[in-house]
Amino acid sequence: MRQHFCAFLLSAPILLTLAALGWGSNAIAARLAIGEVSPMLLVSIRWAMVCVLVLVLRPRAIIATIYQNRQHWRWLILMGAGLSSFNILLYSAAHSTSAINLGLIQSTIPALIIGVGLVVLRTPVGALQLLGLVLAMAGAVVVITKGALGTLINLSFNHGDLLMLAGCFCYAGYALGLARRPPVDSITMLGVLAIFAFLTSLPFALGEVASGTALFPSIKGWLILLYIALFPSFLSQVFFIMGIDRIGSNKAGMFTNLVPVFAALLAIVILGEMVGIYHLLSLLFVFSGITIAQKR
Numbered sequence: 001m002r003q004h005f006c007a008f009l010l011s012a013p014i015l016l017t018l019a020a021l022g023w024g025s026n027a028i029a030a031r032l033a034i035g036e037v038s039p040m041l042l043v044s045i046r047w048a049m050v051c052v053l054v055l056v057l058r059p060r061a062i063i064a065t066i067y068q069n070r071q072h073w074r075w076l077i078l079m080g081a082g083l084s085s086f087n088i089l090l091y092s093a094a095h096s097t098s099a100i101n102l103g104l105i106q107s108t109i110p111a112l113i114i115g116v117g118l119v120v121l122r123t124p125v126g127a128l129q130l131l132g133l134v135l136a137m138a139g140a141v142v143v144i145t146k147g148a149l150g151t152l153i154n155l156s157f158n159h160g161d162l163l164m165l166a167g168c169f170c171y172a173g174y175a176l177g178l179a180r181r182p183p184v185d186s187i188t189m190l191g192v193l194a195i196f197a198f199l200t201s202l203p204f205a206l207g208e209v210a211s212g213t214a215l216f217p218s219i220k221g222w223l224i225l226l227y228i229a230l231f232p233s234f235l236s237q238v239f240f241i242m243g244i245d246r247i248g249s250n251k252a253g254m255f256t257n258l259v260p261v262f263a264a265l266l267a268i269v270i271l272g273e274m275v276g277i278y279h280l281l282s283l284l285f286v287f288s289g290i291t292i293a294q295k296r
Contacts, residue, residue: 012246015239017258022236024262027102028270029228030094036221038214039091042228043084044205045217047198049229054191062191065184069192075180080196082174087197088204089167097160098273103263104282105164110256111135112172138285186241194233 033042055062069076093102181189208214217225267273 012243015246016243019236019239019243020256020258021262022231022239023106023256024103024259025266026090026228026232027094027099027106027263028266029224029232030091030102031099031267031271033091033221033224034095035215036224037217038208039088039095040201040204040208041214041216042091042221042225043087044198044201045225046087046228046233047084047194047201049225050194050233051191051198053229053234054187054194058188058191061184061188062195065182065188065192066195069182072182075177076192076196077200079174079177079193080198081200082170082177083193083197084201084204085170086167086174088201089163089170093160093163093167095160097158097164099267099271100264100273101158101161102164103260103267105161106168106263107260108165109168109171109175112168113175116169116172117176135285135288187238190234190237 037045066076090102184192205214215221
């Protein structure tokens with residue numbers, strides 16, 4: 001019985017659902033961090049914690065990978081910048097939009113990967129993928145405008161929603177860049193990228209301190225940072241890697257659609273946020289778009 005239970009816990013659906021839960025909870029942590037630690041310091045300290053963790057687990061492999069790929073330093077810097085930029089924009093956006101919106105807008109990332117790949121890399125896109133992209137982006141527009149067409153006409157948008165959408169573009173570029181990753185295991189690659197994410201976030205943190213706007217972590221802030229480093233930043237990544245090993249990347253990728261669902265549910269339970277009709281309409285657009293885009 002115990003063996004069956006352990007096998008169930010380590011099955012792909014459970015691992016991938018836990019990964020999505022960790023990523024969905026990041027939006028809640030971003031809102032809880034307001035007033036406890038400033039955004040730039042949060043990003044730098046978060047990645048510093050992840051660096052320490054992965055260097056303890058894979059020190060030789062990570063150092064060897066960086067040395068072997070020293071000629072590709074531009075790629076490493078761009079990847080680190082993409083990862084840190086996404087987090088900087090996410091935690092900055094949390095100051096002026098809801099956790100539900102943060103989760104819903106992030107759900108457009110799979111469609112944005114298709115769009116950025118089309119524009120930047122000239123990746124061929126079929127008619128169904130293009131339709132899916134349009135539907136998913138329509139979902140983001142519904143959230144940003146709160147379902148009101150007048151917002152589009154008057155060009156009055158929520159600052160935080162636009163920051164989150166910009167962050168999603170950064171993450172789409174980062175995801176496309178992963179196609180050029182060196183042939184190393186994913187945990188070692190995570191360690192390498194965490195180091196460069198920390199290095200590229202450091203100037204922003206130092207600038208925040210120099211400008212006098214930095215808020216150093218309170219006790220609650222340190223607890224939030226520890227949670228972000230352990231769960232969304234590390235364990236979710238590990239669970240996702242294990243899930244891919246079991247069922248493949250295409251099927252595993254579908255579980256990322258649970259991220260906005262978990263973000264919304266946690267926001268309602270923990271933060272007491274309210275769900276509007278336009279949130280449900282956005283989910284319908286985004287999920288329909290992603291499903292259509294993955295059809296062959």
